[in-house]
Amino acid sequence: MAGGRRLSAEQRRAELVRAATAVFAERGYRGTSLAAVAERVGITAQGVLHHFRTKDALLLAVLEERERDLGGAAAAAGGTADRLRYVVTRMLAEPGIPQSLCVLSADSVTEGHPAQGFFRARYERLRTRLADGLRAEFGDTVPGGLGPEAAAVLLVAVLDGVRLQWLLDPTAVDLAAAVDDAVRLLLERG
Amino acid sequence: MAGGRRLSAEQRRAELVRAATAVFAERGYRGTSLAAVAERVGITAQGVLHHFRTKDALLLAVLEERERDLGGAAAAAGGTADRLRYVVTRMLAEPGIPQSLCVLSADSVTEGHPAQGFFRARYERLRTRLADGLRAEFGDTVPGGLGPEAAAVLLVAVLDGVRLQWLLDPTAVDLAAAVDDAVRLLLERG
Structure with missing residues (x-):
């Protein structure tokens, strides 16, 4: 034991x-x-x-x-696009973790929730790191035409939003394909 | 009374x-x-x-x-882009409603949750209506280059994902600006 x-x-x-x-x-x-x-x-x-x-x-x-x-x-894993795709492979491998996060993070938006400070700081940190990485990689405009900060908000939003649809109905929503669509649109446009 | x-x-x-x-x-x-x-x-x-x-x-x-x-x-309200912007004005006017929805929809992803069937059907319906509207407006490819179904998944995801960040920290995240970015990227690209 x-x-x-x-x-x-x-x-x-x-x-x-x-x-x-x-x-x-x-x-x-x-x-x-x-x-x-x-x-x-x-x-x-x-x-x-x-x-x-x-x-x-x-x-x-x-x-x-x-x-x-x-x-x-x-x-x-290299650039931001590859890092986001890596996060998706981890979600697919252990869906109980993103499911638990989905529940607790959404619950924390209510007044006085004990995890609210944690999630507010976490999202701030995620956006800042992502924006810093995008600025280092692309300068002041990412290939999709947005600034790094605006792109970071959308990329985090897509990960969370697609996660919700996928958790509710994994056969109807392809998590990896949807995140890939957003990554290409924002970061890999010719 | x-x-x-x-x-x-x-x-x-x-x-x-x-x-x-x-x-x-x-x-x-x-x-x-x-x-x-x-x-x-x-x-x-x-x-x-x-x-x-x-x-x-x-x-x-x-x-x-x-x-x-x-x-x-x-x-x-006209086209899909205007409809999505209209939804955002409603969220901004009555934030207690999107907050309540954020909590209950995320909670419903757990096994056997009583609202799971409701939200699964709701998201299916939202995606289908949005995709039908996009197909009627743009044909088989929206201006951002995706098919209507793929664009619908991302637009719904952006609304939900930005909503979560905005509810956690309304001073740090501009809900209307972020949804607008996604709408322009997906639906109004030149």
Whole structure:
């Protein structure tokens, strides 16, 4: 049992985030519970509560870890277009994660939601990084004719908006094709 | 008191949907309750339960009514580009409605959610109507170079995705400007 090992608080936290990533990926937002994550690492739900007080707190930790992870892997993927396509392959591989994010990010738009500050900062960061990357690659106008900041808003919007349609009806909406359409229109126009 | 009048079930239902539209628009998803809607029309919460069993059921009725309404007004607005811009002015005028829709539609992607069938059908309908309109207006290729169906997926995605960023941070994201960028890119390219 993993629970029998002696782990530092930091190691235990990291182990819980890894386990939670797998559980959210497999079971989605509703199907994930602190108890299911606890079971996966062989400790009690009470033991999880010591590190994460709610399912949403655990999901936010998963998201932070994933952003670091995607940041590194996507940077290796080259230009912005390739990075966006890489993000899509990750979504397709583990649909429980984008599903969980879709639910929690939308829920956070309501007044006083505990994750609102997190998501506001996250979207600000995503737009800024994307715009910086586009400016470095294309200068002040991307091939589709927009400025980098305006293009960043639309690219993030397309990823989120197509994700919603695809999660609702994966047979009707081709996530990769739709994101690819937007990438070509905005970033690869001749 | 409105509640003192004798209304048919249909009239009462319509009155409740009108009142709920105002309450959702003013107070958003969390701030709206069956009790608040009941109070607005001068009946008891029990009286509302007779017509709508949950807040979400009431929100779905608001959405259906609004879709009929927007359908008529938007059709009068002319081409697809103008119709999409009209939808944005409505969102800006009553942000509690798009906020409520953002929460419920995203929540519906989870397994077995009671509104999942509704939103799956709604998105299918939105895409089909939009694509039909685009085909009537532009033929088999819209000015941005995509087919009508692919363009419809992206336009709906942009509306939803920019809505999320705007609801989280209205000072950082200009909803009308971002939708306008997408409309010009897809539908008005020279």
